[in-house]
Amino acid sequence: MGNNSQHIRNFCIIAHIDHGKSTLADRFIEKARLVSSRGPVQSQMLDNMDIERERGITIKSQAVKIPYTAADGTEYELNLVDTPGHVDFSYEVSRAISSCEGALLLIDASQGVEAQTLANMYMAIEHNLEIIPVINKIDLPSADIPSCLHQIDHDLGLDPDMAVMVSAKTGEGVDTLFESIVQFIPPPTGNDNSPLKALIFDSQYDSYRGVIIHVRIFEGMLKEGATAQLMHNNAAYEIDEAGVFQMGLVRTGELKAGDVGYFLAGIKNISDIRVGDTVTLASNPAKEPLAGFKDVKPVVFSSIYPVDSNDYEELQQAIDKLKLNDASLVYEKDSSAALGFGFRCGFLGLLHLEVVQERIEREFGLSIVFTSPSVKYIVTMKNGDVLNIDNPLDYPDPMRVDYVEEPFITASIITPATFVGAIIPLCMEKRGVQSGMNYLDEKRVELVYEMPLAEVLFEFYDRLKSVSRGYASFDYQVSGYKRTDLVRMDILVNGEPVDALSQLVFRGTAQARGRTVCEKLSTEIPRQMFKIPIQAAIGGSIIARETINAYRKDVTAKCYGGDISRKRKLLEKQKEGKKRMKMVGNVEIPQQAFLAVLKTDSKKES
Numbered sequence: 001m002g003n004n005s006q007h008i009r010n011f012c013i014i015a016h017i018d019h020g021k022s023t024l025a026d027r028f029i030e031k032a033r034l035v036s037s038r039g040p041v042q043s044q045m046l047d048n049m050d051i052e053r054e055r056g057i058t059i060k061s062q063a064v065k066i067p068y069t070a071a072d073g074t075e076y077e078l079n080l081v082d083t084p085g086h087v088d089f090s091y092e093v094s095r096a097i098s099s100c101e102g103a104l105l106l107i108d109a110s111q112g113v114e115a116q117t118l119a120n121m122y123m124a125i126e127h128n129l130e131i132i133p134v135i136n137k138i139d140l141p142s143a144d145i146p147s148c149l150h151q152i153d154h155d156l157g158l159d160p161d162m163a164v165m166v167s168a169k170t171g172e173g174v175d176t177l178f179e180s181i182v183q184f185i186p187p188p189t190g191n192d193n194s195p196l197k198a199l200i201f202d203s204q205y206d207s208y209r210g211v212i213i214h215v216r217i218f219e220g221m222l223k224e225g226a227t228a229q230l231m232h233n234n235a236a237y238e239i240d241e242a243g244v245f246q247m248g249l250v251r252t253g254e255l256k257a258g259d260v261g262y263f264l265a266g267i268k269n270i271s272d273i274r275v276g277d278t279v280t281l282a283s284n285p286a287k288e289p290l291a292g293f294k295d296v297k298p299v300v301f302s303s304i305y306p307v308d309s310n311d312y313e314e315l316q317q318a319i320d321k322l323k324l325n326d327a328s329l330v331y332e333k334d335s336s337a338a339l340g341f342g343f344r345c346g347f348l349g350l351l352h353l354e355v356v357q358e359r360i361e362r363e364f365g366l367s368i369v370f371t372s373p374s375v376k377y378i379v380t381m382k383n384g385d386v387l388n389i390d391n392p393l394d395y396p397d398p399m400r401v402d403y404v405e406e407p408f409i410t411a412s413i414i415t416p417a418t419f420v421g422a423i424i425p426l427c428m429e430k431r432g433v434q435s436g437m438n439y440l441d442e443k444r445v446e447l448v449y450e451m452p453l454a455e456v457l458f459e460f461y462d463r464l465k466s467v468s469r470g471y472a473s474f475d476y477q478v479s480g481y482k483r484t485d486l487v488r489m490d491i492l493v494n495g496e497p498v499d500a501l502s503q504l505v506f507r508g509t510a511q512a513r514g515r516t517v518c519e520k521l522s523t524e525i526p527r528q529m530f531k532i533p534i535q536a537a538i539g540g541s542i543i544a545r546e547t548i549n550a551y552r553k554d555v556t557a558k559c560y561g562g563d564i565s566r567k568r569k570l571l572e573k574q575k576e577g578k579k580r581m582k583m584v585g586n587v588e589i590p591q592q593a594f595l596a597v598l599k600t601d602s603k604k605e606s
């Protein structure tokens with residue numbers, strides 16, 4: 001195989017979430033006749049994981065090669081790298097972008113430019129990509145093309161004459177888009193005869209084949225039989241197989257400069273591979289590696305415990321397996337008096353946490369409990385020691401703490417001007433300080449805020465969406481650390497502290513938070529034979545309290561004399577419920593209660 005690199009185009013689609021990337025990718029693949037459009041086409045073929053499909057979001061980047069014959073008869077090879085749209089996964093976007101020469105910047109014709117449209121465009125510009133603006137969903141009655149063209153010119157500073165109008169749904173305009181791709185996106189440069197420089201932009205674990213390494217070849221050639229060398233640690237591996245992505249892996253034996261493809265080298269452990277590393281050949285190594293990626297750092301931490309402590313081993317295996325395909329998931333062993341042994345995990349954001357939770361429950365069938373998510377605080381002690389604390393259980397005695405710093409973000413919110421009046425108080429409540437307000441046009445405003453990351457973890461997205469009737473969009477970047485007044489809030493059930501429910505909170509909001517948690521718990525913990533006080537405390541002082549009254553009647557009493565099978569059913573149901581209970585002191589706390597507490601502060605982001 002092997003094409004002249006003049007006829008290769010490596011590109012990605014970038015967009016705000018839900019603007020139609022996956023749908024457009026489907027049309028591309030169909031148009032290229034790789035898949036017959038009459039066949040049973042599984043929609044959104046690039047989204048592999050079930051959860052992605054169910055939630056309609058793209059998480060892991062995927063690549064695919066599309067053969068295309070241009071209007072003038074020239075044969076091209078288009079490599080499309082799919083990218084996720086959600087802020088949690090913006091590091092995946094940057095991986096995809098660094099393996100391309102061009103990007104299609106997709107804009108929903110009924111929504112216009114949104115926060116992640118801008119953020120993604122800046123990332124593409126940083127990597128010197130050629131950007132083609134694409135207005136999607138032109139079939140919608142609410143499509144407003146003139147306004148999108150104005151935004152492309154005015155907000156994005158791109159040439160509106162270059163914009164291509166498409167409907168990813170009906171396929172309209174997609175032919176024109178193909179032509180624009182081959183016309184405007186430059187072919188890759190690079191010399192097959194130079195020493196190999198291949199950028200690892202992704203890796204995937206397959207239980208039969210080992211680690212599948214996704215590469216973009218910048219210089220030189222990668223061939224089966226040669227010895228690959230990883231430039232970060234000089235580890236050497238013989239290349240067993242090399243090929244391209246074409247609705248699966250298609251072996252080609254070699255990859256040339258400009259190609260996007262994969263190779264296998266009998267690597268069993270994904271942690272041997274570092275995304276962003278450069279692969280070269282041992283026989284003729286490159287002198288310098290390619291500019292790599294920033295290390296992605298987790299920003300949200302939470303502990304996972306099995307509901308049944310006998311499932312600990314299984315949980316460990318499940319997390320190990322997830323980690324194989326998700327290098328951004330970090331974890332270590334953890335233990336709690338209330339919940340036993342578990343794992344402290346670091347995530348890229350709340351959505352990432354939820355995806356991991358769903359995968360553990362769905363793919364491994366395990367019942368688990370997550371503790372309240374936390375950010376990482378920097379605690380400076382009076383004796384000069386500096387601690388990184390993300391787990392409330394590790395928080396030191398406040399008497400010994402000099403000061404604490406918490407992570408801040410620069411948040412950009414794009415909204416129709418009519419909602420500004422509702423959004424500003426929300427941001428202020430979340431301790432945000434406005435640092436900018438830009439009118440993008442007469443109707444739309446970009447608000448820029450400095451805000452504590454911890455506040456965004458708790459119900460911010462939902463509230464933002466609700467006060468703006470779904471119109472405001474949001475993007476953020478972690479900007480640094482600032483001093484804060486932090487306290488550890490403990491939750492006591494029947495006088496016993498439940499360590500898994502402890503949280504690190506800003507002193508000013510502790511009481512409100514404490515009250516919410518107590519209220520929630522009091523509705524989730526079933527009545528028992530005795531009265532149960534539920535309290536929130538900072539140090540020795542109680543800041544909130546609720547009481548669960550004792551139950552008086554036997555729950556089955558009302559079934560007496562009547563339907564025996566109904567009674568049995570009720571008991572069965574209780575037994576089932578028991579399995580999902582955690583004993584804390586002499587109180588049974590259902591798994592649901594832990595989750596409910598989590599949900600009161602951190603509703604779903606999407």
Ligand SMILES: Nc1nc2c(ncn2[C@@H]2O[C@H](COP(=O)(O)OP(=O)(O)OP(=O)(O)O)[C@@H](O)[C@H]2O)c(=O)[nH]1
Pocket residue numbers: 015016017018019020021022023024056057058084085086136137138139140166167168169170
């Ligand atoms: N009417 C209409 N709907 C479209 C079009 N393109 C996409 N959609 C719909 O818009 C929604 C979002 O499309 P996706 O392709 O999942 O969006 P995405 O950008 O890939 O979303 P993420 O993967 O979550 O970032 C889906 O319900 C699509 O059916 C279009 O051209 N016209």
